[in-house]
Amino acid sequence: MASNALVGIVANPASALDIRRLVADGSAVTTNHKINVLRRVLAGLAGVGVERVLSMTDLGDSSGGIESLSRGPAGARWPKLDFVEHPITQSAVDTTAAVKAMAESEVDAIVVLGGDGTNKVVAAECGDIPLASISTGTNNAFPSSIEPTVVGMATALVATGRVSREDATHRCKAMTVSTGDHCTRGLVDVAIIDDDKPGSGAVWDAANIVELFLCFAETQAIGLSSIGAHVQPVGRNDPFGLHIRIGSPRVVRVRVPLAPGLLSDVDIAEVNQLDAGVAVKSIATSGVVAVDGERSFRIAADDPATVTLSRDGPFAIDVAKTMDIASRSGVLKDLPTINPT
Amino acid sequence: MNQFNRLDSYKEMVRIRQYESRILQEYHADKQPAWDIGAGLIPGEMHLAAGQEPAAVGVCAHLKKGDAITAPHRPHHFALAHGVDMKAMTAEIYGRDSGLCRGKGGHMHLFDPENHFSCSGIIAQGYPVACGQAFAFKRRSTDNVAVAVAGEGAANQGAFHEALNLAALWSLPVIFVIEDNDWAISVPKSHSTATASNADRAAGYGIPGVRVENNDVEAIFEAAGAAVDRARAGEGPSLIEIHTLRLWGHFEGDAQAYRGAELETVDERDPIPRYAKSLVDLGELTEDQIVTIAAAADAEVDAAIQFAVSSPEPKPQDALLHVFA
Numbered sequence: 001m002a003s004n005a006l007v008g009i010v011a012n013p014a015s016a017l018d019i020r021r022l023v024a025d026g027s028a029v030t031t032n033h034k035i036n037v038l039r040r041v042l043a044g045l046a047g048v049g050v051e052r053v054l055s056m057t058d059l060g061d062s063s064g065g066i067e068s069l070s071r072g073p074a075g076a077r078w079p080k081l082d083f084v085e086h087p088i089t090q091s092a093v094d095t096t097a098a099v100k101a102m103a104e105s106e107v108d109a110i111v112v113l114g115g116d117g118t119n120k121v122v123a124a125e126c127g128d129i130p131l132a133s134i135s136t137g138t139n140n141a142f143p144s145s146i147e148p149t150v151v152g153m154a155t156a157l158v159a160t161g162r163v164s165r166e167d168a169t170h171r172c173k174a175m176t177v178s179t180g181d182h183c184t185r186g187l188v189d190v191a192i193i194d195d196d197k198p199g200s201g202a203v204w205d206a207a208n209i210v211e212l213f214l215c216f217a218e219t220q221a222i223g224l225s226s227i228g229a230h231v232q233p234v235g236r237n238d239p240f241g242l243h244i245r246i247g248s249p250r251v252v253r254v255r256v257p258l259a260p261g262l263l264s265d266v267d268i269a270e271v272n273q274l275d276a277g278v279a280v281k282s283i284a285t286s287g288v289v290a291v292d293g294e295r296s297f298r299i300a301a302d303d304p305a306t307v308t309l310s311r312d313g314p315f316a317i318d319v320a321k322t323m324d325i326a327s328r329s330g331v332l333k334d335l336p337t338i339n340p341t
Numbered sequence: 342m343n344q345f346n347r348l349d350s351y352k353e354m355v356r357i358r359q360y361e362s363r364i365l366q367e368y369h370a371d372k373q374p375a376w377d378i379g380a381g382l383i384p385g386e387m388h389l390a391a392g393q394e395p396a397a398v399g400v401c402a403h404l405k406k407g408d409a410i411t412a413p414h415r416p417h418h419f420a421l422a423h424g425v426d427m428k429a430m431t432a433e434i435y436g437r438d439s440g441l442c443r444g445k446g447g448h449m450h451l452f453d454p455e456n457h458f459s460c461s462g463i464i465a466q467g468y469p470v471a472c473g474q475a476f477a478f479k480r481r482s483t484d485n486v487a488v489a490v491a492g493e494g495a496a497n498q499g500a501f502h503e504a505l506n507l508a509a510l511w512s513l514p515v516i517f518v519i520e521d522n523d524w525a526i527s528v529p530k531s532h533s534t535a536t537a538s539n540a541d542r543a544a545g546y547g548i549p550g551v552r553v554e555n556n557d558v559e560a561i562f563e564a565a566g567a568a569v570d571r572a573r574a575g576e577g578p579s580l581i582e583i584h585t586l587r588l589w590g591h592f593e594g595d596a597q598a599y600r601g602a603e604l605e606t607v608d609e610r611d612p613i614p615r616y617a618k619s620l621v622d623l624g625e626l627t628e629d630q631i632v633t634i635a636a637a638a639d640a641e642v643d644a645a646i647q648f649a650v651s652s653p654e655p656k657p658q659d660a661l662l663h664v665f666a
């Protein structure tokens with residue numbers, strides 16, 4: 001089978017370190033834990049025949065840890081690891097640079113470690129390269145929390161062509177949000193926060209949320225999308241999303257998990273279906289726009305945020321489905337002996 | 342949590358910056374020969390905190406009378422933000438009898454019992470001390486907190502780990518603050534620290550650890566407020582690692598050859614002009630105010646330096662007074 005498969009790896013070294021460890025029960029996802037997740041992914045990839053991996057680079061954090069481990073005994077069991085060269089800024093710019101380089105190297109799939117915010121940054125650059133996203137963030141609606149070893153295996157099945165991309169992936173929705181000079185795309189939620197500066201970034205105070213746009217809203221998720229899920233669940237494959245106004249006069253009050261261990265009451269004033277391809281202006285004319293849970297920029301004067309849902313987001317690998325198809329079609333049987341370089 | 346006041350925070354950062362800038366000038370003004378750190382009006386080593394003002398201002402905005410701070414060898418920003426008298430601390434830096442320690446401590450040993458402020462040249466040494474202070478607060482059933490400040494290099498000292506362990510074990514009201522300015526003298530963090538963020542290390546002691554990026558006073562304020570609230574409420578210690586910026590050398594006279602290309606962009610990363618710009622954009626600060634705020638700070642610094650240089654030096658016969666070791 002196509003053993004020249006090349007898989008990219010993006011591991012956000014900064015995920016799961018924000019204020020939600022203080023104001024909620026967000027747990028630590030330490031660098032060493034992220035390295036451990038990477039080890040499991042690499043083992044899974046190697047086990048199903050991926051021989052080459054291209055990883056992002058960081059300042060000796062998770063990718064740096066893997067780099068030094070790859071020179072030891074573990075490296076002999078892993079695919080050959082190369083690292084994208086890009087200037088390290090310790091910001092989201094590093095992820096953008098890494099994914100651009102991976103696209104240029106024509107990787108067959110990218111494994112992403114992070115939360116919703118990390119996936120948003122990757123999705124902006126990855127084009128139609130399929131993503132396998134593992135949750136190492138705090139609030140994760142987009143990535144899954146499936147065992148990384150199996151994510152590695154499923155990614156390898158897709159990258160080597162053993163399971164077709166068409167069967168293995170689904171195309172995600174996305175939202176474009178623009179105001180003034182800002183234009184960005186989110187994968188899960190866009191919220192308008194009644195504040196005038198981004199502050200510490202993460203959204204955790206329900207009292208400040210005035211409006212919400214959601215690509216999907218699943219009842220098992222935590223974070224902003226849970227607000228929608230508790231009034232009207234919307235699946236990842238439904239062709240629409242939700243637009244919710246929060247505050248008074250309320251039509252209903254929901255109690256939602258806004259962050260780990262943090263349940264908040266939210267008053268819903270209005271819920272509308274958000275149709276794909278229709279540009280919807282925010283009702284709020286001031287405030288801060290949070291994209292995928294991260295307070296990002298202010299609404300420009302005289303230019304309310306405009307949000308457009310689309311169905312041209314990234315292709316996400318459905319790990320359970322991929323493994324299932326592989327098993328039923330027999331490709332998990334009698335895998336060739338691994339012999340990495 | 343306290344309300345954040347943008348203009349006050351900006352003024353306090355400028356006050357600190359003007360102070361550090363003047364000390365920088367005065368320190369070098371008469372250092373002859375330049376390599377003799379004992380020469381001149383300000384004797385001894387000098388570690389200035391320009392670029393790190395957001396950390397001090399964002400954290401100290403939450404402190405009240407009776408709260409304690411232990412700072413490291415780079416202490417001026419936390420001293421000023423915590424309310425240590427500028428004149429008395431300047432006199433100490435100049436080695437004068439009117440200084441906080443009667444001129445015997447110098448810039449790394451500013452002790453102000455009134456404000457529960459202390460610092461030390463022995464890195465990470467303030468961590469265990471803060472545990473002692475917090476233990477006292479807890480025993481006395483006050484809601485005061487202790488803040489321990491150290492650099493990311495210091496976080497590799499045993500004292501750091503011992504203090505985290507004890508504070509966690511006894512659920513002490515301590516806020517451990519790590520100022521990660523990327524460098525410990527000439528050693529980058531990646532060459533000294535086995536984990537990417539010191540926030541990770543908090544997990545090993547079962548206490549919350551967060552990292553605040555961007556050297557942004559508002560984000561620091563928010564995180565510090567949450568940690569102070571927890572400590573006051575009896576929920577125990579927290580750790581905050583603040584990614585900040587060492588704008589100048591490790592000490593005055595450091596040529597910084599080791600910093601390479603990174604040095605070329607430090608001015609762009611200076612948090613004070615950046616914050617001024619964001620306040621101007623918000624309509625909360627005018628160009629005129631930028632000038633008057635700096636001038637007001639300069640006047641206060643002038644007066645403090647005037648006070649210091651016109652104060653007498655300690656008398657030789659007092660050399661053994663107030664000395665314990």
Ligand SMILES: Cc1ncc(C[n+]2csc(CCOP(=O)(O)OP(=O)(O)O)c2C)c(N)n1
Nearest residue numbers: 415462463464492493494495522524525526
């Ligand atoms: C116990 C101890 N060891 C060594 C030193 C020498 N020393 C002074 S400052 C410093 C580096 C401190 O780096 P960091 O903690 O990152 O703080 P920064 O100087 O960057 O503010 C060292 C090693 C010291 N003062 N104390």
